[in-house]
Amino acid sequence: MWRYARRRLLQLVPSLLLITMMVFALMHAIPGDPARMMVGAGEALDEAQLAVVRREYNLDRPVVIQYGLWLGRVLSGDLGRSAVSQRRVSEELRLRAGVTFQLGLFAWLIGALIAIPAGIVSAVFRGRLPDTVATLVAVGAVALPGFWVGIMLILLFGVRLGWLPTQGYVALAENPLDSLRHMLLPAIALGITSAALVMRQMRSALLEVLEQDYIRTARAKGLARWPVVLGHAVRNAFLPVITVMGLEIGRIFAGSVVVETLFGIPGMGRLMVQAVFQHDFAIVQGSVLVIATAVLAVNFATDMLYAVIDPRIRYDT
Amino acid sequence: MANSNAFRRRTLVKSAVLGAGSTVLLARHGRAAADKPQYGGKLRVAYQLAPGALDPVVGRSGGDAYYWRQFCDQLVDADPALKPRAETSLAESWDVSDPKSVTLKLRKGVLFHDGTPFDAAAVKFNIERLLDPATKATPRAAFTAVESVEAVDEHLVRFRLKRPWGSVLSTLADRGGAMNSPTAVKALGADYAFKPVSTGPFKVAEFVSGSHVRFVRNEKYWGRDGDGNPLPYLDEIVMNIMADPTVQVSALKAGDTDLVYLPVRDVGGFLDNPKYNVETFQGGGVVFTLSFNQAKPPMDNQNLRLAVAHAINPEAIVKAVHFGRAIVAKGGMWPTGSWAYDPTVARPSYNVAKAKALLAAGGKPGGFEMDALMWPSEVNTPTAEIVRAQLGAIGIKLNLKVAEVTVATEKFYYGQEAPLFLTSWSRYPEPDWNASLIYRSDGYYNAGKVKNAALDALIDEGAATVDLEKRKVIYRKVDEIVLGEALMVPEIYGITYAAAAKHVMGLDQVFGWDAKMYLHRMWLKKV
Numbered sequence: 001m002w003r004y005a006r007r008r009l010l011q012l013v014p015s016l017l018l019i020t021m022m023v024f025a026l027m028h029a030i031p032g033d034p035a036r037m038m039v040g041a042g043e044a045l046d047e048a049q050l051a052v053v054r055r056e057y058n059l060d061r062p063v064v065i066q067y068g069l070w071l072g073r074v075l076s077g078d079l080g081r082s083a084v085s086q087r088r089v090s091e092e093l094r095l096r097a098g099v100t101f102q103l104g105l106f107a108w109l110i111g112a113l114i115a116i117p118a119g120i121v122s123a124v125f126r127g128r129l130p131d132t133v134a135t136l137v138a139v140g141a142v143a144l145p146g147f148w149v150g151i152m153l154i155l156l157f158g159v160r161l162g163w164l165p166t167q168g169y170v171a172l173a174e175n176p177l178d179s180l181r182h183m184l185l186p187a188i189a190l191g192i193t194s195a196a197l198v199m200r201q202m203r204s205a206l207l208e209v210l211e212q213d214y215i216r217t218a219r220a221k222g223l224a225r226w227p228v229v230l231g232h233a234v235r236n237a238f239l240p241v242i243t244v245m246g247l248e249i250g251r252i253f254a255g256s257v258v259v260e261t262l263f264g265i266p267g268m269g270r271l272m273v274q275a276v277f278q279h280d281f282a283i284v285q286g287s288v289l290v291i292a293t294a295v296l297a298v299n300f301a302t303d304m305l306y307a308v309i310d311p312r313i314r315y316d317t
Numbered sequence: 318m319a320n321s322n323a324f325r326r327r328t329l330v331k332s333a334v335l336g337a338g339s340t341v342l343l344a345r346h347g348r349a350a351a352d353k354p355q356y357g358g359k360l361r362v363a364y365q366l367a368p369g370a371l372d373p374v375v376g377r378s379g380g381d382a383y384y385w386r387q388f389c390d391q392l393v394d395a396d397p398a399l400k401p402r403a404e405t406s407l408a409e410s411w412d413v414s415d416p417k418s419v420t421l422k423l424r425k426g427v428l429f430h431d432g433t434p435f436d437a438a439a440v441k442f443n444i445e446r447l448l449d450p451a452t453k454a455t456p457r458a459a460f461t462a463v464e465s466v467e468a469v470d471e472h473l474v475r476f477r478l479k480r481p482w483g484s485v486l487s488t489l490a491d492r493g494g495a496m497n498s499p500t501a502v503k504a505l506g507a508d509y510a511f512k513p514v515s516t517g518p519f520k521v522a523e524f525v526s527g528s529h530v531r532f533v534r535n536e537k538y539w540g541r542d543g544d545g546n547p548l549p550y551l552d553e554i555v556m557n558i559m560a561d562p563t564v565q566v567s568a569l570k571a572g573d574t575d576l577v578y579l580p581v582r583d584v585g586g587f588l589d590n591p592k593y594n595v596e597t598f599q600g601g602g603v604v605f606t607l608s609f610n611q612a613k614p615p616m617d618n619q620n621l622r623l624a625v626a627h628a629i630n631p632e633a634i635v636k637a638v639h640f641g642r643a644i645v646a647k648g649g650m651w652p653t654g655s656w657a658y659d660p661t662v663a664r665p666s667y668n669v670a671k672a673k674a675l676l677a678a679g680g681k682p683g684g685f686e687m688d689a690l691m692w693p694s695e696v697n698t699p700t701a702e703i704v705r706a707q708l709g710a711i712g713i714k715l716n717l718k719v720a721e722v723t724v725a726t727e728k729f730y731y732g733q734e735a736p737l738f739l740t741s742w743s744r745y746p747e748p749d750w751n752a753s754l755i756y757r758s759d760g761y762y763n764a765g766k767v768k769n770a771a772l773d774a775l776i777d778e779g780a781a782t783v784d785l786e787k788r789k790v791i792y793r794k795v796d797e798i799v800l801g802e803a804l805m806v807p808e809i810y811g812i813t814y815a816a817a818a819k820h821v822m823g824l825d826q827v828f829g830w831d832a833k834m835y836l837h838r839m840w841l842k843k844v
Binding site: 032166169264265266270 | 363367368369370372375377378450451453454455457458507508510511525526527528529557558559560561563564567568570571572573574721722723724727728731732
């Protein structure tokens with residue numbers, strides 16, 4: 001198992017390199033002079049000033065060299081400075097990444113808390129009313145775009161009922177209760193699609209397990225339905241669910257871009273989108289590095305969890 | 318009897334409504350005796366764009382002004398019509414009579430937020446800093462007339478000029494006229510961009526990237542209101558970044574914010590709502606303009622450019638896209654409210670018959686096909702579709718090329734990729750800024766760089782003239798050429814709306830000459 005873990009960890013390095021290379025190439029593939037694009041649409045810098053911009057960000061050198069220089073600096077712990085705000089990228093990411101991780105985790109938990117019980121009920125009552133209702137809700141949730149759900153939540157709970165704040169972010173350390181109040185609506189908006197997908201996965205995996213011989217045997221020996229479902233079936237059905245939940249982390253990051261914008265949450269998703277529009281290369285590269293690392297780490301953890309959940313898997317080959 | 322009661326009730330209701338109306342009028346057009354400003358409190362403002370950098374000269378986004386206006390003063394401040402206003406300026410008086418120099422007499426007793434004195438040496442430092450290419454200062458191009466800066470004595474500063482500088486006073490009312498503390502600039506280096514130290518009524522207390530900027534009262538501020546009371550009134554301002562206008566409006570309704578810009582579609586609901594005040598600014602930008610590349614066929618043909626301009630009916634766009642809350646452009650690129658605005662100038666207005674005649678005169682009686690660049694937004698996308706239909710009606714087939722705003726701008730003005738650009742323009746009431754940048758043959762925003770000697774000469778004359786009346790005549794001639802030859806044809810001017818909760822006072826003074834928010838004199842009525 002440890003050998004496998006070590007090998008998987010080593011595989012992360014080329015993946016990360018490849019991702020940063022691709023993003024670097026894509027950013028430079030945007031048509032137009034990067035120095036002029038960095039300067040922005042509304043105001044014009046003259047040639048003398050543009051020359052300073054090009055020199056400062058190495059834009060006057062070939063893209064391959066630019067990437068090499070960037071990588072060299074990153075390996076020595078320097079992610080550079082934002083071309084727009086002039087802040088250090090590491091400082092910007094330190095402030096923003098925690099916010100997005102908190103939101104993502106919260107959304108993921110909300111998704112799991114809704115999805116797993118709903119999936120179990122749906123499978124157990126297959127074809128009956130609870131299953132139909134849960135399926136309909138799930139299909140609806142997958143179909144609805146996150147920004148629309150977000151606006152509806154704001155209008156209902158923020159404007160109409162006035163129960164929850166519509167905007168902003170409070171750090172968990174500053175005021176835990178207020179922080180959760182601010183996070184609840186965005187986390188629901190973000191987590192609801194994920195809940196629907198996980199619920200469908202839970203349902204189909206559980207259905208498959210419930211048809212296995214050992215379940216019939218357990219019931220035949222006189223065990224009640226729920227102990228059999230919860231004690232024997234669910235754990236075995238969990239493997240594909242864990243896979244989906246792991247993959248959902250990546251999707252939640254993607255969704256955070258929209259939800260953060262909607263709820264005014266100063267997270268990394270918003271930072272990155274803005275940086276793409278402003279052609280702020282250092283910020284784009286830095287945030288991609290952090291998000292890619294996080295997603296790869298979750299994938300790695302998911303793989304390792306398989307072994308914990310299913311004793312048959314020990315990865316010794 | 319019953320009837321008379323009903324009549325009385327109606328009359329009472331009517332007078333109550335009138336009463337409410339007159340309160341609104343008072344709130345907008347002057348203060349009643351009871352409305353003496355109260356000190357204290359925190360104003361929460363929602364705004365769409367995050368600041369790029371807070372340092373006024375280094376920031377590159379037009380949206381930065383919403384932030385730096387609150388903590389900066391101007392060397393020469395201006396009223397909403399961009400007329401210089403000495404009583405709110407860092408310079409008490411100025412002398413622009415010599416074409417070779419500009420002399421400013423500085424206000425005494427002004428301190429930067431870090432306690433260092435604001436003096437002639439500080440002005441010299443600031444202007445030299447923005448002229449240095451290494452600073453990458455956004456307003457550098459506007460200061461190229463400056464040869465050198467001289468601190469004559471502690472409170473007298475003189476700019477030596479390479480050429481006469483007609484727009485000097487307007488230019489000092491913008492970014493480049495905001496003063497940064499030399500001590501702080503030197504001490505902080507690159508970090509100064511987000512930790513600015515200036516002279517204004519508020520100080521930056523906190524800038525949480527992507528979330529908000531918090532300002533606190535500058536206790537040592539020099540400014541006084543009309544009754545001699547110290548400014549500002551507010552203890553604190555929090556400007557929250559809310560990217561979505563729908564969300565901003567929801568936040569105002571939910572009580573999570575006090576002051577927002579109002580999207581035109583929401584204006585109706587707020588005007589009728591007694592819980593809010595609404596303030597408007599006419600001509601808060603050119604929300605739709607045709608920008609032509611005169612070097613690129615078929616728009617190198619003046620008749621065909623004019624045909625395009627005559628085929629567009631801005632009235633229909635104002636109704637369909639702006640809910641009637643925008644102004645059909647009657648002048649050029651300096652909109653209503655600018656001293657240079659002249660609605661009597663002849664311009665290519667909507668006239669299908671004339672458009673068809675011009676097509677024939679241009680050698681394309683049956684119409685033609687061409688590309689037009691645009692960038693998508695809630696307003697631009699439907700506008701471009703309407704334009705395409707209107708041009709289609711006279712046989713011009715428009716292929717819309719869509720790109721994100723920075724890319725589209727770069728493609729059109731630098732890459733020369735299309736003969737027409739459907740775009741919008743910020744409010745620039747000082748005509749020289751637009752004339753030098755858009756119309757001059759070497760201007761950055763003159764896509765075709767086609768030489769027009771008569772126009773260049775007028776622009777140079779305008780740039781070198783100080784007297785406003787003389788300048789007005791010059792810029793009318795500029796408009797006549799630009800609109801007459803269809804170089805850039807603004808179609809619609811915007812109206813900017815701000816809405817605030819009822820307890821927010823001073824809304825009548827919220828808009829500056831650039832239609833941006835100035836919160837210097839706002840106060841909160843305790844309820």
